[in-house]
Amino acid sequence: MRIAVVAVGQAGGKIADALLRYERDSEVDFVVDAVAVNTARADLLGLREVPPGNRVLIGGDRVKGHGAGADNELGAELARDDIGEVRDAVDAIPTSDVDAFLVVAGLGGGTGSGGAPVIASEIRRIYEEPVFALGVLPARDEGGIYTLNAARSLKTVVDHADATLLFDNGAHRETGESLAGGYSRVNETIARRIGVLCSAGEATDPTPEKVVDASEIINTLGRSGGVASIGYASTPLDRKRGLFGGFKPVSEDALESTTRVTATVRRAALGNLTLPCELRDVERALVVVSGPPETLSRKGVEDGRAWLEEATGTPEVRDGDYPLRDTDHLAALVLLGGVTEAPRLRELRAAAVEAQRNVAAIAERANLSAGVWDTEGLDPLF
Numbered sequence: 030m031r032i033a034v035v036a037v038g039q040a041g042g043k044i045a046d047a048l049l050r051y052e053r054d055s056e057v058d059f060v061v062d063a064v065a066v067n068t069a070r071a072d073l074l075g076l077r078e079v080p081p082g083n084r085v086l087i088g089g090d091r092v093k094g095h096g097a098g099a100d101n102e103l104g105a106e107l108a109r110d111d112i113g114e115v116r117d118a119v120d121a122i123p124t125s126d127v128d129a130f131l132v133v134a135g136l137g138g139g140t141g142s143g144g145a146p147v148i149a150s151e152i153r154r155i156y157e158e159p160v161f162a163l164g165v166l167p168a169r170d171e172g173g174i175y176t177l178n179a180a181r182s183l184k185t186v187v188d189h190a191d192a193t194l195l196f197d198n199g200a201h202r203e204t205g206e207s208l209a210g211g212y213s214r215v216n217e218t219i220a221r222r223i224g225v226l227c228s229a230g231e232a233t234d235p236t237p238e239k240v241v242d243a244s245e246i247i248n249t250l251g252r253s254g255g256v257a258s259i260g261y262a263s264t265p266l267d268r269k270r271g272l273f274g275g276f277k278p279v280s281e282d283a284l285e286s287t288t289r290v291t292a293t294v295r296r297a298a299l300g301n302l303t304l305p306c307e308l309r310d311v312e313r314a315l316v317v318v319s320g321p322p323e324t325l326s327r328k329g330v331e332d333g334r335a336w337l338e339e340a341t342g343t344p345e346v347r348d349g350d351y352p353l354r355d356t357d358h359l360a361a362l363v364l365l366g367g368v369t370e371a372p373r374l375r376e377l378r379a380a381a382v383e384a385q386r387n388v389a390a391i392a393e394r395a396n397l398s399a400g401v402w403d404t405e406g407l408d409p410l411f
């Protein structure tokens with residue numbers, strides 16, 4: 030699936046950079062173009078991969094290039110005011126090659142949190158291709174303002190995108206990790222998952238036995254404002270066991286190959302989801318298995334799909350393979366679409382209600398006027 034990436038805010042821009050790096054390393058063309066939008070000039074200047082001509086500074090007249098200061102209403106306003114400039118940058122993308130747009134943002138701050146729904150809704154108004162959002166949720170310990178921002182923004186993003194892929198920072202940060210080091214590792218994790226998903230159907234050599242078409246990804250994500258999560262797991266392969274330093278052919282080792290594939294699919298779906306959730310709270314799924322061609326047991330993929338059908342209780346589970354010559358890992362990616370419930374969503378909902386009660390206290394702690402955090406009109410989540 031070929032995507033056009035529209036990154037909003039600091040986290041969005043860094044994730045777009047990571048996606049472009051992943052694309053370059055994998056040598057499969059799946060990002061048609063990437064645009065970065067921000068209210069902070071320094072964040073735009075700090076990007077490494079998004080081409081300088083594709084960086085759009087918004088709100089310059091009002092915030093003078095200094096960011097939205099975690100005020101997501103301001104972020105939304107600045108995006109609305111300068112939407113013409115964002116539109117011009119998106120119009121310059123050769124959209125005849127694009128299967129879907131991906132609007133990427135951290136939902137806890139100001140610019141991405143407020144701007145992403147405005148921008149997604151504008152792109153959706155103009156183009157026929159689906160507009161998916163990739164939203165990063167703040168970790169639990171980031172504090173009330175980030176939580177409240179994420180809760181408000183999530184409700185709006187979900188309403189304005191065809192589907193929203195969620196990534197919970199809190200579920201992926203390792204103890205003792207520095208913030209900067211943590212983010213760059215987490216961004217690589219995000220880029221690998223989106224990268225494998227999108228590049229699977231674009232690689233032509235070696236040819237997959239069952240191709241993952243863009244339409245299969247789009248149908249799994251859905252187009253009616255759902256939430257999605259991605260699981261990923263990989264298993265190292267023992268290169269020494271096969272002939273001539275390669276792997277044993279599947280025929281020689283069919284049982285082991287099959288079990289290895291299904292076990293990897295189960296690990297991808299049961300642990301390490303971008304948004305941890307129960308499989309029974311999922312409406313659709315897609316499994317992609319990648320690795321050296323001789324290790325991709327068709328039966329293993331089918332067994333993995335059958336297991337997922339049973340675990341989710343839905344027959345709407347698609348599958349495909351992605352053969353790669355230069356890897357010593359077997360990997361499985363599981364895309365879960367139509368997620369109806371997740372512990373982190375429940376927490377955000379509850380925290381938003383609590384934060385509304387404590388608005389004055391939060392504003393005081395953050396040294397902001399209470400007016401900035403006037404939450405009148407904050408819709409309940411979903």
Ligand SMILES: Nc1nc2c(ncn2[C@@H]2O[C@H](COP(=O)(O)OP(=O)(O)OP(=O)(O)O)[C@@H](O)[C@H]2O)c(=O)[nH]1
Nearest residue numbers: 038039040096097098099135137138139140141167
């Ligand atoms: N995964 C990931 N999360 C990040 C990164 N940078 C910031 N975040 C998270 O994103 C949220 C803050 O959003 P930012 O993108 O920094 O803020 P912004 O959208 O630029 O908004 P303002 O700075 O308020 O103008 C917080 O929840 C951070 O934890 C990153 O590189 N990767």
